[in-house]
Amino acid sequence: MADWIEVLIRTISLFFIVLAVTRIMGKRQLTRLTPFHFVSYFVVGILAVLIAVNLIDNLILGFLALATWVTFYLVLDYLALKSKMIHDWINGRETVLIKDGKVMEDSLKQLRLTGEELLRDLRTKNAFNLADVEFAVMETTGELNVLLKSDKKPVTPSDLGKRVAPKSAPQTVILDGNILDEPLSNIGLNRGWLDVEIKKLGLSLDNIFIGQVDSSGDLYVDLFDDAIQIPQPKVKEALYASLQKCQSDLVKYGLETQDSSAKDMYQSNANKLKDLMEILKPYLLR
Amino acid sequence: MTVASQVKQTIATLKGIESTLELYSIKSHNEDEKSTYRNSLERTNDIIDDLEKRLKDLEYEEPQYKGF
Numbered sequence: 001m002a003d004w005i006e007v008l009i010r011t012i013s014l015f016f017i018v019l020a021v022t023r024i025m026g027k028r029q030l031t032r033l034t035p036f037h038f039v040s041y042f043v044v045g046i047l048a049v050l051i052a053v054n055l056i057d058n059l060i061l062g063f064l065a066l067a068t069w070v071t072f073y074l075v076l077d078y079l080a081l082k083s084k085m086i087h088d089w090i091n092g093r094e095t096v097l098i099k100d101g102k103v104m105e106d107s108l109k110q111l112r113l114t115g116e117e118l119l120r121d122l123r124t125k126n127a128f129n130l131a132d133v134e135f136a137v138m139e140t141t142g143e144l145n146v147l148l149k150s151d152k153k154p155v156t157p158s159d160l161g162k163r164v165a166p167k168s169a170p171q172t173v174i175l176d177g178n179i180l181d182e183p184l185s186n187i188g189l190n191r192g193w194l195d196v197e198i199k200k201l202g203l204s205l206d207n208i209f210i211g212q213v214d215s216s217g218d219l220y221v222d223l224f225d226d227a228i229q230i231p232q233p234k235v236k237e238a239l240y241a242s243l244q245k246c247q248s249d250l251v252k253y254g255l256e257t258q259d260s261s262a263k264d265m266y267q268s269n270a271n272k273l274k275d276l277m278e279i280l281k282p283y284l285l286r
Numbered sequence: 287m288t289v290a291s292q293v294k295q296t297i298a299t300l301k302g303i304e305s306t307l308e309l310y311s312i313k314s315h316n317e318d319e320k321s322t323y324r325n326s327l328e329r330t331n332d333i334i335d336d337l338e339k340r341l342k343d344l345e346y347e348e349p350q351y352k353g354f
Contacts (some may be wrong), residue, residue, distance in 0.1 A: 168316040187315045217313030239306050240300050249296045256289070262340055269333045275331050283322060 098136035174211030236284040246271040290344040
């Protein structure tokens with residue numbers, strides 16, 4: 001058999017073997033590999049190449065090495081799943097580098113990390129100022145994770161004492177001008193509803209690139225032709241505005257009337273509407 | 287415009303609000319959102335009832351402006 005045919009056959013078969021092996025070995029992201037996993041992937045790759053280009057003549061020996069490595073990898077991975085001790089032994093443990101705003105020099109030394117490297121890693125996490133950092137930990141993958149001091153953290157609605165409406169994930173119902181039936185039925189809607197909504201916007205289906213239905217059942221569309229301006233639904237804003245109008249009307253009637261019981265009625269209803277507006281505000285205005 | 291017709295207008299607006307809330311309470315697929323709309327709907331309904339009672343008094347006082 002000619003050499004090139006042999007190499008061709010070996011390469012093709014190894015191509016699929018390596019494909020299968022990497023699928024079995026898992027979904028880890030390449031930048032998030034621990035050194036052990038990284039080396040394992042490398043060894044599999046190198047062994048495959050060595051077998052493919054005939055540097056390892058004996059197919060059986062080559063495959064034995066490959067199979068042994070993969071088996072050990074999988075067994076250790078499985079054991080790591082079962083036992084914390086083995087997990088720590090394989091993957092190592094995370095190291096705290098900054099605690100209570102103070103750099104732990106001993107940990108740095110242990111990781112053979114210099115001050116510059118620490119600062120560089122902090123900067124990649126947007127912590128340019130060491131004084132802003134409360135806590136930083138080096139993960140087993142070598143990634144640095146940072147907890148900022150609580151007054152330097154980005155503001156969340158709960159910090160401001162604001163209520164926000166709960167939102168479920170929107171469903172994409174139109175993609176590339178095609179209706180996606182499954183997400184549509186997931187939210188209890190059908191093509192008939194979608195047809196009506198599209199007609200309301202004055203559009204045709206083949207002009208829509210993406211259409212999404214949000215958690216309150218409103219359709220948002222993006223068109224192929226960006227020159228077309230479509231009216232975005234303002235129903236909720238209008239609803240809030242009419243609530244405001246009614247509330248001020250009630251206050252006005254209360255001031256105008258001479259009848260004291262009617263006055264009380266208007267006043268209490270105006271207050272009720274005010275409460276209602278407070279509750280609905282996060283839902284209607286965003 | 288008389289008071290009665292103004293109140294009628296407000297009732298009409300409130301009814302519009304009520305129906306929009308009802309629409310959203312049916313349309314939304316988040317349970318939390320649904321129940322908030324439903325609660326608001328009931329409250330709006332109470333206010334409409336109160337105003338309609340007041341409207342009856344007003345129409346009794348000024349019968350010439352009766353009816354929509």
